[in-house]
Amino acid sequence: MQLPIVAPAPIVSQHAEAFKDLFENQKQYRHFQNYVTGLIVLPNKSMANISRCILDSADKTNLSRFMSESPWFQEQVNHRRLIYLHEETKFVRKSKSESVLAIDDSLCEHVGSLFEYIDRHYDHANDGYPIAHNPVTSHYVSGAVRFPVDLRLYRRYEEITQWEKFVLKHFPDTTIPKKKKERQKLHRQVDETLLQDPEFLELHRQFRTKIDLAIDLVRSAIRHRLRFDVLLFDGWYLSEALVAEAARRHKKWISILKKNRNLETNSFQLKDASGQPIKFEGEHVSVEEFVKQIPTNAFKMVVVNEKTYWTFSLTVRIPSLGKVRLVISYENGNLTDTYVVLVTNALDWEAKRIIATYLLRWPIETFYQDGKERLGLDEYLMRDAKAIGKHWCLVFVAYSLLHLDCLPSPLAKEQVPTKSIGETCRQQARALIELLVIQAHKMLQNGESAKSVFDSLFAKQLAYATT
Numbered sequence: 001m002q003l004p005i006v007a008p009a010p011i012v013s014q015h016a017e018a019f020k021d022l023f024e025n026q027k028q029y030r031h032f033q034n035y036v037t038g039l040i041v042l043p044n045k046s047m048a049n050i051s052r053c054i055l056d057s058a059d060k061t062n063l064s065r066f067m068s069e070s071p072w073f074q075e076q077v078n079h080r081r082l083i084y085l086h087e088e089t090k091f092v093r094k095s096k097s098e099s100v101l102a103i104d105d106s107l108c109e110h111v112g113s114l115f116e117y118i119d120r121h122y123d124h125a126n127d128g129y130p131i132a133h134n135p136v137t138s139h140y141v142s143g144a145v146r147f148p149v150d151l152r153l154y155r156r157y158e159e160i161t162q163w164e165k166f167v168l169k170h171f172p173d174t175t176i177p178k179k180k181k182e183r184q185k186l187h188r189q190v191d192e193t194l195l196q197d198p199e200f201l202e203l204h205r206q207f208r209t210k211i212d213l214a215i216d217l218v219r220s221a222i223r224h225r226l227r228f229d230v231l232l233f234d235g236w237y238l239s240e241a242l243v244a245e246a247a248r249r250h251k252k253w254i255s256i257l258k259k260n261r262n263l264e265t266n267s268f269q270l271k272d273a274s275g276q277p278i279k280f281e282g283e284h285v286s287v288e289e290f291v292k293q294i295p296t297n298a299f300k301m302v303v304v305n306e307k308t309y310w311t312f313s314l315t316v317r318i319p320s321l322g323k324v325r326l327v328i329s330y331e332n333g334n335l336t337d338t339y340v341v342l343v344t345n346a347l348d349w350e351a352k353r354i355i356a357t358y359l360l361r362w363p364i365e366t367f368y369q370d371g372k373e374r375l376g377l378d379e380y381l382m383r384d385a386k387a388i389g390k391h392w393c394l395v396f397v398a399y400s401l402l403h404l405d406c407l408p409s410p411l412a413k414e415q416v417p418t419k420s421i422g423e424t425c426r427q428q429a430r431a432l433i434e435l436l437v438i439q440a441h442k443m444l445q446n447g448e449s450a451k452s453v454f455d456s457l458f459a460k461q462l463a464y465a466t467t
Contacts, residue, residue, distance in 0.1 A: 002042065002053055003432075003433060003436055004053055004054075004055050004436065004458060004460070005034075005038070005041070005042075005053050005054050005432055005436075006055050006435050006439045006457075007435050008033040008036075008037045009036075009428040009432060010428065010431045010432075011040070011401050011402065011405055011424070011428055012033050012036050012037050012401060013033070014401075015084070015401050015404065016029075016032065016033050018080060018084045019032065019077060019080055019081075019397075022072060022076050022077055022080060023070075023072050024070070024071060024072070027062075028066060028070055028072060030056065031062065031063055031066040031070075032066075032394070034050065034054045034056070034063070035050060035063065035066070035067075036394055036397055036398045036401070037054070037428075037432075038050030038053065038054065039375045039376050039394060039395060039398040040374075040375065040398050040401075040402065040425055040428050040429075041425065041428055041429040041432055044379075045375070045376030045379040045380075046379065046380075046381050047063045047064055047067065047381070050063060051063050051460075052460045053460075055460070067382060067387040067390050067391065068382065068384050068386065068387040068390075072390075074389050074390050074392075074393035077397065078150065078393055078396065081397055081400055082149065082224045082226070083224075084400075085145075085147055085400055086225070086226070088404055089142075089145045089404075089407065091410040092143060092144055092145055092407050092408065092410055093142040093145045093227075094142045094143040094415075096227040096228060096229050097229045098142065099140070099141065099142035099143075099226075099227055099228040099229065099230070100140075100141050100228055100230040100231070100232050100357065100360045100361070101139070101140055101141075101149070101218065101221050101226065101228045101230070102138065102141060102231075102233065102360070102364040103137075103138055103139075103214045103217060103218070103231065103233040103364075104136070104137065104139070104234065104237075104361075104364050104368075105134055105135060105136040105137065105154060105210060106135065106368045106377075107121055107130065107132040107133070107134055108132055108133045108134075108135065108372075108377065108378035108380075109130045109131065109132040109378060110131055110132060110133075112131070114383050115133070115383050115388070116383055116385040116388070117133065117153060117155055117159065117385050118131055118132065118133055119131070119132075119134075119155070119156050119158075119159040120132075121154075121156065133153060133388070134153070134154040134155075135151045135152065135153050135154065135392065136151070136152045136153075136154050136210055136213040136214060136217065137149075137150065137152075137217070137364070137367075138150050138151075138218070138220070138221055139363060139364035139367060140221070140228065141360045141361075141363050141364075142227075143415045143416075144407055144408055144415045144417050145403075146363040146367075146403065146417075147396075147399065147400050147403050148364075148371075148399060148400075149217070149224065149226065150217050150220045150221065150224075151389075151392055151393075151396070152208075152217060153385070153389070154208075154210050154213055155207070155208075157207050160206055160207050161200060161203040161204050161206075162200075162203060163194075164176055166194050166197060166199075166200045167186070167190055167194070170190065170194060170197065171190055171193075210236070210237065211239045211242055212241075214233065214237050214242055215241060215242055215245045218231065218242075218245055218246070218249065218251075219245075222249065228251075229252055230252045230253065230346075230357060230360075231246050231251050231254075232253070232255070232357070232358060232361040233361075234255065234361075235255060235256035235257060235258045237255065238255040238257065238321075240320040243321055243345070246345070247345075252344065252345055252346045253345055254343070254344040254346070254354060254357055254358045255342070255344070256340065256341065256343070257326065257341040257342065257343040258287070259286065259287045259288040259291075259341065260286055260287070260288065261286070261287050261318060262284035262285065262286055262287075262318070262319060263284065263285055263286075263287065263316045263317070263318055263326075264283065264284060264316065264317040264319065265283060265284060265285050266283065267317035267323070268314055268315065268317075270290070270293060270294065270314070271298075272293075272295050273295035273297055273298075278293050287326075291328055291339060291341070294328065298312050299311060299312050299328075299330065299333075299335060300312070300351070301333065302351055302352040302355065303352075304352055304355045304356045304359065305356065305359065308331070309329045309331060309351075310330045310331070310332065310333050310335060311327055311328065311329045311330075311351040311352075311355070312327075312328045312351075313325060313326060313327045313328070313350070313351045313354075314326050318343070321343070322345075323345075323347065324343050324345055324347070325344050325346060325347050325349065326342070326343055327341070327343075327344075327351045327354045327355060328340075328341050329341075329342065329355060342354055342355065342358055367399065370399065370420075370421040370422065371395055371399060373422075374421055375395050375398050375399055375421075375425075376391075376395065377392065399421065402421050402424045402425065402428075403417070403421065405419075405427075406418055406419050406420070406421065406424055436457070440453050440457065443456065
């Protein structure tokens with residue numbers, strides 16, 4: 001049995017006023033506070049559990065209606081959150097040139113396929129295709145300040161176009177294969193015909209790649225007036241379209257370069273250990289082959305955040321990306337471990353600065369971890385996509401309020417978060433236990449028996465346990 005919650009978490013009460021006018025009435029506003037509180041302090045983040053633990057929440061259907069039917073808009077709440085964060089962090093943030101926007105995506109896995117827009121998505125970590133939603137998110141980092149900005153749900157082409165249904169409609173005798181390569185072959189055979197179907201064509205036009213969503217997230221961050229000069233993303237997002245968008249917005253960018261990418265051999269000169277130019281055959285050389293030719297004495301040691309790297313940097317041209325700067329980095333001086341290749345349009349930056357800046361991408365990974373382990377980013381049970389979007393929006397709110405409590409004083413010597421999101425969650429839970437004890441004490445002072453106090457405080461949970 002979990003402890004009942006007698007009031008919103010103190011951190012929610014402290015900041016919730018900034019969102020109050022976005023809700024139609026006091027009940028909606030209270031549901032907002034209750035749901036965010038439940039995300040922060042309860043181990044089970046389901047609406048049913050939040051409802052039975054919140055004393056002033058009459059029924060789980062009320063919270064369900066708040067998430068699925070009530071006329072409040074996640075876009076407005078998210079915009080207000082960003083305005084509020086911008087104001088609350090103005091004395092802690094770094095300059096625009098030292099601030100970054102990171103782009104990445106994560107899987108919110110589920111069992112069953114009853115959730116709207118759920119599908120099988122590739123999991124790089126496990127090399128499998130779990131049933132999941134696949135949100136693409138942007139994350140702002142400026143010194144100690146780091147918070148999620150926005151989210152776009154990625155939907156696979158076959159799911160959004162109902163591809164299998166239309167294949168069977170136009171090719172009724174076709175057996176649709178399960179394996180990826182065989183399905184790709186079938187796509188080449190049937191898609192031209194499917195695009196002649198007006199209904200399929202309309203669905204086809206709704207499809208957005210992850211690169212499209214990443215570009216939209218960059219534009220969204222700029223519309224929200226976030227000040228940053230650098231975009232960070234992993235090698236999956238390194239594309240001509242996203243790089244072109246960065247150029248239009250006058251942003252620098254840093255990414256991971258995959259080892260099978262080609263470099264234009266006439267764009268650089270590499271020398272061997274004796275100082276003689278190395279000749280490459282052909283117009284292009286793969287990154288992997290290029291790295292094999294770099295002499296050991298060309299690598300230089302740099303220290304970033306007290307960690308040593310052995311690096312080699314060079315400006316080259318890459319087809320579709322243009323002139324860029326590479327940093328090849330090992331973690332030991334023997335150059336025997338796996339290397340990483342960073343690539344950027346910041347041609348005048350030295351290796352140390354490029355590495356240090358790319359490491360600012362890490363907070364988006366810790367957000368995914370904290371969001372799932374602490375705040376229920378992937379624990380929703382509602383099936384409607386609109387309600388799921390509202391859930392994600394309120395997870396962003398919960399994370400942001402907790403993060404404000406983690407920020408150092410503007411005068412602090414070290415401008416880094418002073419505690420973890422998990423520690424702050426535990427502090428909020430302890431504060432609510434104190435409020436519960438005080439509430440029980442007041443009831444006892446008013447003459448109620450211990451049994452009456454217990455029955456009153458745990459009535460909803462006991463009722464649920466007996467149904």
